[in-house]
Amino acid sequence: MFAIIGLVVVMGAVIGGYLLEGGNLHVLWQPIELLIILGSGIGSLLVGSPMKVNVAIGKNLMTVFTGKPKSKADYMDILLVLFDLLSLARREGVIALESHVNKPDASSMFTNRPTVLKNHAVCDFICDNFKTYTAASMEPHEFEALMDIDIEAHHQDAHQAPTNLNRMADAFPALGIVAAVMGVVLTMGKLSEPPEVLGHSIGAALVGTFLGVLLSYGIAGPLAAIMDTMVGETTHQLNVVKAAMNAFAMGWPPAMALESARRAIPAHDRPGFDELE
Secondary structure: OHHHHHHHHHHHHHHHHHHHOOOOHHHHOOHHHHHHHHHHHHHHHHHHOOHHHHHHHHHHHHHHHHOOOOOHHHHHHHHHHHHHHHHHHHHHOHHHHHHHHHOHHHOHHHHOOHHHHHOHHHHHHHHHHHHHHHHOOOOHHHHHHHHHHHHHHHHHHHHHHHHHHHHHHHHHHHHHHHHHHHHHHHHHOOOOOOHHHHHHHHHHHHHHHHHHHHHHHHHHHHHHHHHHHHHHHHHHHHHHHHHHHHHHHOOOOHHHHHHHHHHOOOHHHOOOHHHHO
16 A cells, blocks of 8 residues: 555655646656666566566555555464464474364464464464474574574575566666657658757657656665565564574473574564564
């Protein structure tokens, strides 16, 4: 929602300021130049990104416009799922977790917290690492190293989408110059026309530079930035899970393991000690 509001503010400020200065919107409406800049930008993205990354960009953009940012309630749900799992492992042994982590969509511990079940990155991380812990006898530092590898792999993979979108944003100003130069070339063929015609043609050519800069710094760049923030939020959640599971592997009771996880939550979303209790 805030992404939509932000884009409306950007366009409103640019167009509103132009109109207040007495500008004519008809001059700014250059669909051919927009086609050249936007089409070549999307084409460069398709050339420079594998299909899975392009699909991820599309999904992330849908999340940016229709989803909601991570909140304290999301972190609380993760902590509650971890507490249920760790308490069961404490009472009945880690083998008792197998039915829950093998089929989380059939486990009441996960279905009672749908935000965790729908968060595939976090749910898979919990289940995969519990499976590993129950299947192999590892020292806590070995288990922590394994989870670090998992988090790093996820971060690198998820980071490709905002990185490639940001590259497209960086290309828009140059593509705007390309469109402007093409407009100037067309203007050179109109030197015999009256000054009014030449002025309109030159103004239309300069709109290409304007559109390239606007698309870069006003639209594509900010969208890449918010997508990068979303990747960081998921990484924070994985680190929360890691803190709890590593503490449990060291022999800490579930309540203390959750306290370790609570400390890994960013300050603005972290529940208080009494709230967690």
